[in-house]
């Protein structure tokens with residue numbers, strides 16, 4: 129993608145292929161200011177994350193009343209300072225940045241204020257560089273050691289054509305970075321999974337590549353491997369912390385029908401197709417919402433169906449917030465559709481706990497500072513941190529990350545209905561955004577003075593407003609505009625949204641209280657290294673009566689004599705009861721509940737040619753794993769996946785773009 133794509137255009141007058149900045153701008157932002165404080169501290173449990181700029185609720189920043197600029201600036205370098213100045217907000221005419229820089233999908237970075245006090249990386253910059261060029265500041269860090277003086281070996285290890293930086297060996301055991309309760313029995317990808325024969329990339333981001341994989345023991349069980357890559361200037365240590373934090377959050381949320389399930393964090397070996405590193409084993413999504421919107425047939429999708437999708441996404445966001453987590457990068461690319469058409473949030477790469485004490489949901493809200501998210505979906509209070517926009521620092525006020533999510537939801541709703549993003553970025557240099565702000569104020573002044581009042585459910589803007597007319601319903605436009613209120617302090621909260629009568633009335637084809645049942649991967653084998661470097665492969669099921677051997681029974685390291693004598697580790701097993709006398713296994717539980725990573729009882733019999741490990745004894749055949757979305761007696765049936773046309777067949781692999789409305 130080039131910067132030349134990066135212009136706003138009239139929606140209906142431009143061919144989709146020529147425009148679209150939705151994908152282009154739908155990137156995570158990169159923080160790369162010298163003042164930037166990297167605030168990730170990923171490998172520790174939530175309680176160790178320091179509070180961010182722990183301000184109490186402060187008035188959110190006002191939009192400048194004079195929003196006069198020329199063309200927008202196409203910049204993606206953003207300050208992430210923790211400026212918490214309390215100086216009065218000035219209304220100033222802003223100068224657009226100058227340099228147009230194209231970025232790839234993954235130019236990402238979060239910048240939060242949570243590490244203000246304790247990050248040892250506080251002065252480091254984290255910049256994505258698709259070419260993997262090293263910088264002098266890079267430090268050697270293999271495994272969990274960091275030696276600042278030496279060059280990082282990773283900079284000399286590239287992945288052929290793709291120039292992806294490789295982690296130095298040995299790859300660190302993920303369990304070193306995971307809290308006890310989610311430590312894993314098996315951390316080697318190849319112990320239990322194989323790549324799909326097609327070996328195609330089904331999606332990618334700035335720091336990952338997603339591939340279809342299969343269970344080694346039951347080939348029809350497909351999953352996604354999100355292979356994580358180091359980003360530019362990132363030390364291995366930072367990589368491990370960043371990825372383990374994303375995993376911990378994703379895993380914590382993986383028990384809701386509208387969240388993409390993340391099962392395991394594994395070590396991935398180098399193969400012909402992929403470089404070594406870490407990866408997530410995830411529920412496989414069919415495609416993302418962005419790919420759906422790109423299809424020409426999307427325009428013909430009924431509004432009720434679009435609203436259904438919106439409500440599902442909103443439920444996913446509500447669930448995250450209820451768990452004390454803000455997603456912070458909501459956009460259609462981060463909503464996956466399951467094979468049944470259920471919308472599921474994904475990509476928690478810049479998500480964060482938003483309470484000062486993550487374990488105490490009644491503790492104060494932890495505000496953020498800095499540029500995070502993706503420009504079309506990031507609210508003005510976040511865009512103030514974009515260094516290229518040259519906003520006054522007095523505008524850069526700590527903001528509530530939940531309001532960021534609400535704004536993103538509003539823009540997603542507008543995008544679903546209008547088939548395009550409403551504007552490229554919510555800053556004064558974007559004419560589309562300025563028009564929207566003017567329209568917002570006009571509507572309040574002329575039509576609904578109480579529009580921003582809590583509990584006011586009078587209809588929102590109608591046909592005369594460009595970004596409202598396609599809703600064909602003043603109540604729907606109310607919800608979209610209230611969520612995407614440029615003013616953070618009056619913006620709809622998630623509570624407001626769920627109390628809104630129009631929102632409540634949206635019929636969905638998935639019930640919020642649907643039992644969430646997911647097909648978990650079969651984990652049978654674990655290979656680990658003992659202190660002397662031996663690789664010992666063993667059968668997880670025979671050694672782990674519980675879900676996680678680290679919790680109760682550690683897998684014993686066996687002597688070679690013992691292995692020779694009892695290769696299958698079955699010898700000491702207690703005398704089995706007669707099969708007929710055994711009670712049937714308990715029904716498979718969903719992923720909800722107490723973090724049961726591996727339910728041995730769910731392990732089906734090894735069925736076929738792919739078996740590499742002896743079957744677990746005394747495990748009766750289980751019924752076929754239920755589909756992830758039960759859909760019997762549904763009052764409403766939608767066919768979200770049956771969207772005609774095929775401008776794009778794969779999700780983020782697509783390079784075409786959707787234009788922005790102006």
Ligand SMILES: Nc1ncnc2c1ncn2[C@@H]1O[C@H](COP(=O)(O)OP(=O)(O)OP(=O)(O)O)[C@@H](O)[C@H]1O
Nearest residue numbers: 233234331332333334335336352413461475779780
């Ligand atoms: N479990 C999955 N199943 C199918 N496709 C997936 C899955 N996870 C991710 N993808 C695809 O890969 C894309 C990139 O994934 P993701 O957003 O998690 O990576 P990322 O590096 O965080 O991306 P970015 O930072 O650029 O937003 C998604 O937009 C989606 O299209």
